[in-house]
Amino acid sequence: MVKKKEKYDFSLYEYHNLMNQNILVSYKGPIDERIMTVIGENILLVTNDGGDKAKNKIFKVFMELAQNVWLYSAESCKLENGKSVGLGTLVVSECGNSYTFVTGNVVNNADVVPVIEKCETINSLDRDSLREYRREQRRLANEGKPNSGNIGLIQVALTAESPLDIELTPVNDDESFLSIAVKISKDNFRNS
Amino acid sequence: MELENIEIEGSHKNFFTPTVKFDAKTGICELSGESFLEDTAEFYKPLVDWLVEFTTKIKRPIAFIIKLTYFNTSTSRCILDLLNVLKDYEDEGGEVTVNWHYDENDSDMQEDIEDYMIDTGLNINIIPF
Structure with a gap:
């Protein structure tokens, strides 16, 4: 007997169109070192403005933000190798004179x-x-996380040369969805 | 007892392991490449311990050379630990030279090195390439 086709209520076409709006890269899933490295290096292939100076900034900002999800996401999953990694979403877009992470x-x-x-x-x-704050925070202990430098977000703001845009949406009584956005203006690559 | 050299070949795979060459005979210690590690503290602890051993027992002049093109913020904390050992040695009369090479396109790195100088009180030669 042929199985009845199940209705599938997610439109990939709509998602694709939504993601077409200046989005260079989007990813949702487990964030481990392979994903970070592969996406981080691939972003450099599609962000062509600004030469080496741009590449340094874009890579550093992406890696620090992704590591933040890796370390601090309340949702995690166990990989094949037994390691537990954070789940999250990473989006990089380009709009006019800036890249947004x-x-x-x-x-x-x-x-x-x-x-x-x-x-x-x-x-x-x-x-x-901000540089003084980074020095102060770097001197402090790593808060029990072996990979925490305690200064990831400070580093992101310094590298991007722009403030952090933070948004919190309640999910349930115990959890919220935290979104952190930062822009890198292409002017940063032109000025020395 | 002789202090053994540390030689670690760097790699650029899923994680980035820096190249480490700490030579007990010459006192030349080099950290280069990229640093993004699975357990940063675990990787750097033996390097800090080696420097403590060298600066408290062997007590020869030391030249510390950093040529890292990328390091994450958890590494940056460990670099501070390494430099603090060198500063303690210098304060006790040890001869310390620190040369930090950075990509001239990376002005953020230059600022960061300047901040390490403020933080540790060490004189660091900042060398663009």
């Missing part, structure tokens, strides 16, 4: 306040003060 992942509400406070502090500081 957005990451999203679920976080425990209990962990949200320090992240928001850190972003607010980062956005309130000028470059010299």
Whole structure:
């Protein structure tokens, strides 16, 4: 007997059209080192403005934001090799004079306040003060995470030369979806 | 007891392992390539321990050379640990030279090196390539 075709309520065409809006790269799934490295290096193939200076900034910003999801996502999955990695979404888009990097992942509400406070502090500081803040935070212990430098978001803001845009959407009583966006203006590559 | 040299060949696969050459006889210690590791603290701890051993027992002049084209922020914390050992040695009268080579297109790296100088109090020769 032929099985009845099941209705499939997700339109890949609509998703494709949505993703066509200046999106260079989008990814949703487990974020492990392979994914970060492959996407990070592939972004450089599609961001052609600005030469080596641009490539340095784009790669560094992408890698730090992706590592943030890797380390702090409240959703994780176990890979074939037994390792547990964070789940999240990474999107890079190009619009006019800038590239925008957005990451999203679920976080425990209990962990949200320090992240928001850190972003607010980062956005309130000028470059010299931000460098001082990075020095101060780098001196502190790594908060029990063997791969945490404690300064990832500060580094992102310094490298992108732009503030962090943070958005929090409640998912349930215990968790929220945290989205962090940052722009890199192409002017940064032209000015020395 | 002789302090053994450290030689680690760098790789650029899923993670990026830096090339490490710490020579106990010449005192020339080089860290180069890229650093993005599965467990950063675990990788760098033996390097910090080696420097402590060298600077407290062998006590010869040391030339520390960094040529990293990319390192993530967890590595940046470990670099601070390495430089702090060198600063302690210098404060105790040890002869320390630090040469940090960076890609001239990477002005963010130049700023970061300047911040390490402020943070550690070490004089770092900042050399573009």
